Amino acid sequence: MANLRFEVVAEAFKKRPLDVMAPVERPSEYFGKNVFNRAKMYKYLPRDVYEKLVDVIDNGATLDRSIADAVAKGIKQWADENGVTHYTHWFQPLTEGTAEKHDAFIEHDGKGGMIEEFSGKLLVQQEPDASSFPSGGIRNTFEARGYSAWDPTSPIFIIDDTLCIPTIFISYTGESLDYKAPLLRALHAVSVAATEVCHYFYPDVKKVHSNLGWEQEYFLVDESLYSARPDLVLTGRTLMGHDSAKNQQMEDHYFGTIPERVQAFMKDLEIQALELGIPCKTRHNEVAPNQFEVAPIFEETNLAVDHNMLLMSLMKKIARRHGFRALLHEKPFDGINGSGKHNNWSLSTDTGVLLHGPGKTPEETLRFVVFIVETLMGVYRHNGLLKASIMSATNAHRLGANEAPPAIISSFLGKQLSELLDHIEKADKKDLFNMAGKQGMKLDIPEIPELMIDNTDRNRTSPFAFTGNRFEFRAVGSEANCASAMIVLNTAVAEALTDFKTRVDALIAKGEDKTSAIIDIIREDISTCKPIHFDGNGYSDEWVEEAMRRGLDCEKSCPVIFERYLDDSSVKMFEDMNVMKRNELEARNEVKWETYTKKIQIEARVMGDLSLNHIIPVATHYQSQLTKNVEGMMRIFGEEEGKALTDRNVKIIREIAERTQIIKTGVEELVAARKVANKIENEHDKAIAYHDTVEPKMEKIRYQIDKLELVVADELWTLPKYRELLFIR
Numbered sequence: 001m002a003n004l005r006f007e008v009v010a011e012a013f014k015k016r017p018l019d020v021m022a023p024v025e026r027p028s029e030y031f032g033k034n035v036f037n038r039a040k041m042y043k044y045l046p047r048d049v050y051e052k053l054v055d056v057i058d059n060g061a062t063l064d065r066s067i068a069d070a071v072a073k074g075i076k077q078w079a080d081e082n083g084v085t086h087y088t089h090w091f092q093p094l095t096e097g098t099a100e101k102h103d104a105f106i107e108h109d110g111k112g113g114m115i116e117e118f119s120g121k122l123l124v125q126q127e128p129d130a131s132s133f134p135s136g137g138i139r140n141t142f143e144a145r146g147y148s149a150w151d152p153t154s155p156i157f158i159i160d161d162t163l164c165i166p167t168i169f170i171s172y173t174g175e176s177l178d179y180k181a182p183l184l185r186a187l188h189a190v191s192v193a194a195t196e197v198c199h200y201f202y203p204d205v206k207k208v209h210s211n212l213g214w215e216q217e218y219f220l221v222d223e224s225l226y227s228a229r230p231d232l233v234l235t236g237r238t239l240m241g242h243d244s245a246k247n248q249q250m251e252d253h254y255f256g257t258i259p260e261r262v263q264a265f266m267k268d269l270e271i272q273a274l275e276l277g278i279p280c281k282t283r284h285n286e287v288a289p290n291q292f293e294v295a296p297i298f299e300e301t302n303l304a305v306d307h308n309m310l311l312m313s314l315m316k317k318i319a320r321r322h323g324f325r326a327l328l329h330e331k332p333f334d335g336i337n338g339s340g341k342h343n344n345w346s347l348s349t350d351t352g353v354l355l356h357g358p359g360k361t362p363e364e365t366l367r368f369v370v371f372i373v374e375t376l377m378g379v380y381r382h383n384g385l386l387k388a389s390i391m392s393a394t395n396a397h398r399l400g401a402n403e404a405p406p407a408i409i410s411s412f413l414g415k416q417l418s419e420l421l422d423h424i425e426k427a428d429k430k431d432l433f434n435m436a437g438k439q440g441m442k443l444d445i446p447e448i449p450e451l452m453i454d455n456t457d458r459n460r461t462s463p464f465a466f467t468g469n470r471f472e473f474r475a476v477g478s479e480a481n482c483a484s485a486m487i488v489l490n491t492a493v494a495e496a497l498t499d500f501k502t503r504v505d506a507l508i509a510k511g512e513d514k515t516s517a518i519i520d521i522i523r524e525d526i527s528t529c530k531p532i533h534f535d536g537n538g539y540s541d542e543w544v545e546e547a548m549r550r551g552l553d554c555e556k557s558c559p560v561i562f563e564r565y566l567d568d569s570s571v572k573m574f575e576d577m578n579v580m581k582r583n584e585l586e587a588r589n590e591v592k593w594e595t596y597t598k599k600i601q602i603e604a605r606v607m608g609d610l611s612l613n614h615i616i617p618v619a620t621h622y623q624s625q626l627t628k629n630v631e632g633m634m635r636i637f638g639e640e641e642g643k644a645l646t647d648r649n650v651k652i653i654r655e656i657a658e659r660t661q662i663i664k665t666g667v668e669e670l671v672a673a674r675k676v677a678n679k680i681e682n683e684h685d686k687a688i689a690y691h692d693t694v695e696p697k698m699e700k701i702r703y704q705i706d707k708l709e710l711v712v713a714d715e716l717w718t719l720p721k722y723r724e725l726l727f728i729r
């Protein structure tokens with residue numbers, strides 16, 4: 001009997017790197033080749049239309065429908081020159097990933113023929129048949145249909161023969177059914193709030209915007225091996241598999257050279273990403289074997305989110321060309337590091353001054369401190385909600401394991417910043433000022449050394465670490481849409497800044513000097529948000545106890561954590577900042593719970609099938625071989641000596657019998673638990689039941705299977721093993 005596993009392993013070993021031809025131009029020349037960017041707008045649009053569109057993009061002016069036709073015409077011309085035949089409204093539904101429905105440009109010409117057309121109307125709005133996208137009941141309750149609407153702030157791009165138009169996706173009654181719509185509102189809120197606070201320091205600043213630089217981690221697995229692992233194919237992770245004798249303990253992968261086949265893939269990915277305007281800059285191996293990272297230069301948050309979505313789908317496509325599968329799941333393999341997506345976040349102004357960064361004057365330092373502290377205030381007030389924003393059935397495997405951020409949100413600030421905040425909070429207020437004669441009060445806040453920027457003393461265990469000129473939100477999952485985290489973070493900071501300004505203005509209205517008022521309020525806030533600040537080891541058990549004492553959210557159950565979206569403080573924040581209403585939050589939570597349940601349900605089914613169809617038959621087959629051997633030996637040597645000589649085999653026969661029995665009962669219990677959970681109508685309660693009663697049973701089954709993998713003859717084992725999945729090039 002041929003074992004498929006050996007065939008696919010042999011196949012994987014034979015593969016050679018693909019030849020990737022780089023374009024003849026330099027990257028700076030082909031960057032954005034497939035994007036309708038400023039330069040193309042300038043080239044393809046009439047001057048007045050160009051100017052109006054730029055005003056929409058830069059200053060948020062409302063889109064004048066009268067220019068839509070002219071814009072569409074210019075885009076169509078560009079598309080024609082690039083062999084494009086179809087167009088699609090590209091959007092981000094609540095299932096992770098993106099959605100698109102392609103339409104050809106053709107229309108009836110009314111004379112029995114066809115004409116190619118692309119009007120402003122088609123550019124601006126579409127009605128995708130969206131009945132199969134999750135909406136958490138919004139569409140039932142409010143309105144049967146939804147529509148997609150053009151987001152002109154994210155440029156249109158071409159993939160193959162299709163023009164892709166980034167859009168938001170909302171119901172007819174205005175509820176958001178996607179990630180982009182609330183993200184745009186959150187970004188608007190933080191922009192408005194931050195600009196106003198910025199005016200205390202720089203009255204000339206026109207606009208503050210939020211930046212995001214993501215670092216995407218992923219695994220590559222050979223495609224042949226992947227196809228022989230039904231669990232990888234159906235769930236994105238291995239549900240079983242014993243540790244490889246060697247995994248990441250040598251720490252040799254991180255600094256190792258990138259294997260050739262992988263290098264060819266990366267090169268291909270980078271070229272195509274650059275052509276799509278994604279400014280990929282960094283690539284390297286990650287900690288675990290076969291784990292890698294790609295990161296672009298940071299961009300405005302909305303654009304960065306779109307680019308990440310685009311890169312993830314590009315990555316999957318290009319991996320297949322190279323005979324790989326890209327695994328974006330947060331925890332594809334047990335026992336080695338999972339994958340995350342650090343979200344580097346900051347605010348900056350139109351004048352280029354980064355709001356995070358050391359100040360050269362005391363005023364600048366105060367401005368810096370204000371934005372740092374108000375960010376911490378947002379994170380502190382909504383730490384449970386922030387955790388909810390990065391939580392998913394898949395990311396749950398990563399959080400809390402001693403490799404990724406713990407399931408408690410806290411912030412690392414480092415020694416210098418901590419000391420600065422301490423000083424401002426505790427110093428006698430008089431000492432923060434110099435009385436400087438005629439000039440009146442002068443601030444006396446110590447300068448922050450430039451050194452801080454290079455502060456490499458980074459605490460890798462912190463989920464929200466300050467790293468010199470930005471915060472790094474490290475808990476985001478590799479598979480997630482960054483928008484989820486960015487919606488909550490930006491809204492929380494918007495709320496904190498708004499609240500800060502209200503209180504400062506109240507003091508100023510009472511006659512207090514502006515700087516003095518800012519200092520009063522910031523001192524208050526430094527003290528209030530203290531519980532979120534933690535520079536110690538986030539993986540330690542003491543931290544969990546300490547965090548509980550501090551009142552931070554320590555919940556670990558994914559479906560329970562989702563409840564944070566419906567806390568009064570969360571609903572109030574989203575409504576006050578005009579980002580989402582209660583009914584939208586409720587509907588979105590329904591989707592979250594439903595998705596959670598479905599993911600665990602599929603895993604449980606695959607686990608059951610593989611146990612009964614793969615594992616038990618293979619183990620029993622080996623067991624009969626051993627039994628025959630023992631019987632034969634007893635025939636030849638007599639019962640007593642035969643038994644003694646086959647002592648080890650008898651033990652294994654027993655072990656297999658016991659383990660397969662436990663697996664069989666385990667699967668029965670798993671099915672029974674699913675049946676009970678499936679009867680629950682309420683999505684919230686069903687998800688909790690899946691978490692509490694279904695998921696733990698899979699762990700027990702896995703334990704037995706992994707032990708069997710160690711005793712069953714290698715030649716009979718059908719599923720590619722960890723050592724093959726992880727070390728083959």
Ligand code: ADP
Nearest residue numbers: 211212213214295296297298344345346469470
């Ligand atoms: P690492 O954290 O692995 O050392 P880098 O320093 O290269 O990585 O930065 C990671 C990401 O952070 C990159 O996408 C980079 O562009 C981004 N980044 C750097 N500065 C900022 C900033 N001020 N705001 C947002 N993102 C930033």
Ligand code: MG
Nearest residue numbers: 215342344472
């Ligand atoms: Mg980083």
